[in-house]
Amino acid sequence: MWTGILFALAAGLMWGLVFISPLLLPDYPAALQSVGRYLAFGLIAMPLAWMDRRALRQLSRGDWLEALKLAAVGNLLYYLCLASAIQLAGAPLPTVIIGTLPVVIAISANLRDAKRDGRLPWRWLAPSLVLIGLGIACVNRDELGALGSHAPEELWRHARGALLAVGAVACWTWYPLRNADWLRQHPDRSARTWATAQGVATLPLALIGYLLLWGYLWASGQSFPMPLGPQPLRFVGLMAAIGLFASWLGTSCWNAASQRLPTALVGQLIVFETLAALGYAYALRGHAPGQLTLLGIALLVAGVVWAVRIRPRPVELTAGD
Template sequence: MPATFHPMSPSAANPNAHPGLARGVASGVAAGALWGLVFLAPQLLPDFGPLQQSVARYLAYGLLALALLAPRWRRATAPLGAPEWRALVVLSLLGNLLYFVLLASAIHAAGGAATALIVGLVPVVVTVAGARRRHAAGPRLRVLAGPCVLSVLGMVLVAIDAVRAGRGLGGDAASSVGGLVCAVGALVSWSAYSVGNARWLERRPDISSRDWSLLTGVATGGLALLLLPLTLWSATTHGSSAWLRLLAISGALALFASVIGNAFWNAASRRLPLSLAGQMIVFETLFALLYGFLWEWRLPGLLELAAIACLLAGVLWCAALHAPGDRPAHAG
């Protein structure tokens, strides 16, 4: 996503000054807690395909966003031009529709193990992208190598444990090449969305994080509406209870994961440098694990506990490297 770094942003003026760091981290944790719910959807809706789940969820997201924006539609859309609307459409496709279809397909075909391993590398990709940006705020890439290695180690431990235990909807994760391709696609899609979204928030500080999130929802709902005939044509016969379950879960995900979760994420993206915001995505995986433990009604195993410790340590280490008063950005 082409975007220009805002030259007058606080991070650009002083790389070591990150006002609102604690609030930004808290917003990132809250977004991860809500996004973690998404990983339960394929298990709760086994009768519906990934495209059907995605269209239902994002139609609900679009309707909710439109209802919230309706009273002040003209004021919210007044600052937008053609470039902003194009960006909203592209970001909606990358971070919502395409990502969720690929994620659900990966879980069904390859199981949760490979999906967690590959998609869970999003924090590393985004952190590296943020650290490599010209004029990027915060520490250089060499300084961030330690937290990134811990994050990768945590994801590897999650995958090893899941493969060993044979968890996931798709059986043997290693044998499902199509599912692995979908997981890689989800990794690329969400990484591109995260970087592009952060740059547009940086480029347009006059548009509030909440309005940008809701406008993304409107764009996503429009895309989902275009796909609705395709999902209805391919729909198999379901009972009324299955359709009600789809509507209820889609509505809940639209409200909590999309409307509220995206608002928290935009707040975090605006307050944190991209290299630190990328690490916040780790909390999506952590909460997805927690919800999975509750769903399966079990305690985490030793490998899972080690993975959680690595992920948390990586995020805390990265946050400490970005704290005001740390070593200069060019050190290391």
């Protein structure tokens, strides 16, 4: 169990990096950052796939189709929504909306996967969810309070960013549940191999998206310099770093955690991503978070500490099951 928790922590630290890329590339369209990141992920996965070709050959056509679905929703669509939200509203507000994922996934998994994983008793799960929810509320209030000084058009821009962040939550509620389904059905498969398979499946989608975006920018007469934009070295470097660390390594660690922990528990551990993203965002801002944000972070940590103490209980099956 503790190995699974450490894998989830590593995944959160890697995934937190994706929240600062849109801030470092403010002149780049969110769609370009999304397809660029996953084009890098796919290209990085190709040599890894060659090294792991024996295990990949064991995947069926259905497995590859599942990897393609996971890549489309959990990778491209999720990051498109997230990057757009961050560019519209800044990093902290989308971060705290994404921070609801531990609660949303934990409740969804506890209702959906209790027969497979065992149910986390609601009376034990509730304090963890309440602590995490209060932590999110504290950080959210601190950030929303800072919006009061903005003009109405700025508030509308932040509202659109918040809606896109909600879309990202929907994508990444679906992804870990479906991903855990596959991993639990194939306990003999390597978490690393499944991450590589998703990278390979992502490559054609990202390449098609890149070419379509290039064509759209050209047809609409926009002056954005394709294919690598106005800061090609920064763009390529960031996409390569995020493709390797956040996409491949982060997914590998998450898969390893998903194989070892109940989905309702591992879902709560996504809070590590929220904490890492907040830390990176405030480091980029160059100042420490406010007292209310620090209280929220403390509550998030307390919620995680409570969550890891919970043990699932088997669900008795009826004759019809």
